[in-house]
Amino acid sequence: MSHSKLLVQLIFMMFIIMLFTLFFVLIYRFEMNEKKVTNQVQRDYYVVKKFTITNTISVAAIGDILLHKDVYESARISLNEFDFKPIFNEVRPILLKPDFLVANQESLPAGGDLGLSSYPRFNSPVEIIRDLQYAGVDFLSTANNHSLDKGEEGVYASIEAFNSYDMPYTGTYLHEEDQKRIRTFSMNSITFATLSYTYGTNGLLTPVGKEYLVNLLDVDKMILEITRAKEELNVDFVIVNLHWGNEYEIHPSNNQVDMAISLTEAGADIIFGHHPHVLQPIYIRNTQDDRKAVIAYSLGNFISGQRGGQKDLGGMISLECHKTQLAGRKSNSIHSVHFYPTYVRKVKGSFTVLPFTEDQHDIPYSFEATMEHVLPSYTE
Structure with missing residues (x-):
């Protein structure tokens, strides 16, 4: 080579x-x-995980507590004593699940001194407060069309009863300063404001100078109070209880829809609706400031003497409120909206609120149809 x-x-x-x-x-x-x-x-x-804190609270609501005579008589255990706990025993395990549960106390419990009464002007035994607490209720909305059924004396007596049982409430008030005080609560470092309003009081007027007795629907006023709760009180979520709509109509009116849009755009995060005495749909609305607001147009009757025509259907809406904090910034969001339907059974004069599940075939309604009606368009 x-x-x-x-x-x-x-x-x-x-x-x-x-x-x-x-x-x-x-x-x-x-x-x-x-x-x-x-x-x-x-x-x-x-680093992000270490400095990200997410707190969660489950908030829920049930519909109308409207005690007709046959309901409170079924709970009578002596001349002047009542026990409603057996009515709620079947559904109690469900009601105890959420961290915070609101109910619409439609028939004010002013007690026997003012005379117990039923439709058209209601007055209920005070023991219903104690037994709702037993069932799992934490807060009462009291602004409704029956708030003045026993006049201002009924408002004062029912508030005295709420206070005696340490039951928080909003919607009816002792005086003007009481009305101006927005009810707030805090759980797991998340703060809430709760508001309550009604379309009217069946033609019964508050005495002149005592308009504070019950909150009436007034969009401008409601927006101011929602804004005050968010900006001055710095709450994370605002819950608004509304007594609105038309009785026995299973869909919200145009007025309900318009009002819901106005209030959620103003900052309301959750609307619990009452008065129609039947179930209306639950919607999740995307607001212009990129929040998801929940609107339950009507939660039906939770316990009442009304029968048939879906008036004996109610339920509990439950949702999770999340508060996430990262580097001094916070964001709030709503997740996991669920609905648990209930049915009021009456047998031989005794009432029981039952969980309505797809396995129960002795309830004269379709579980699937009920759920499709209440949650028609929810996607997480």
Whole structure:
């Protein structure tokens, strides 16, 4: 072999070695860079996770507590004593699940001194407050068309009863300052405001100068109070209880829809609706400031003496309120909206509120149709 050929082969081998060396160097540097990126991503993830705090509260509501005479008489255990707990025993396990449960106390419990009464002007035994607490209720909305059934004396007596049982309430008030005080509560570092209003009081007027006795629907006033709750009281979520709509209509009126839009755009996060005495749909509305607001147009009758025509159907809406904090910033959101239907059974003069499940075939309604009606368009 000539000297020149040997030199060419040597140069070629050195070139091949250099190529392999360069290849492995590039592979090594790529792996190191990838590892650095992975480590940085992991560090960023753990930093974000470490400094991200998410608090969660489950909030729920049930419909009308409207005690007709046959309901409270079924709970009478002596001349002046009543026990409603057996009515709620079947459904109690469901009601105890949420962290905070609101009910619409439609027939005010002013007690026997003012005379117990039924339709058209209601007055209920005070024991219903105690037994709703037993069932799991934490808060009462009291602004409704029966708020003045026993006049201002009925408002004062029912508030005295609420206070005696340490039951928080809103919607009816002792005086003007009481009305101006927005009810707030805090659980798991999440703060809420609760408001309550009614379309009217069946033609019964508050005495002149005592308009504070019951909150009436007034969109401008409601927007001001929602704004005050969010901006001055700095609450995370605003719950609005509305006594509105038309009785026995299973769909919301145009007025309900328009009002819901106005209030949710003003900052209301949750609307619990009452008065129609039948179930109306629940909608999730995307607001212009990128919130998800929940509107339950009507939760039906939870307990009443009304029968048939879906007036003996009610239920509990439950949802999760999340508050997430990261680097001094907070964001609030609503998740996991669920509905648990209930049915009021009456047998031989005794009333029982039953959970309505797809396994129960002795209830004269379709479970599937009920759920499709109440949750027609919800997607998480």
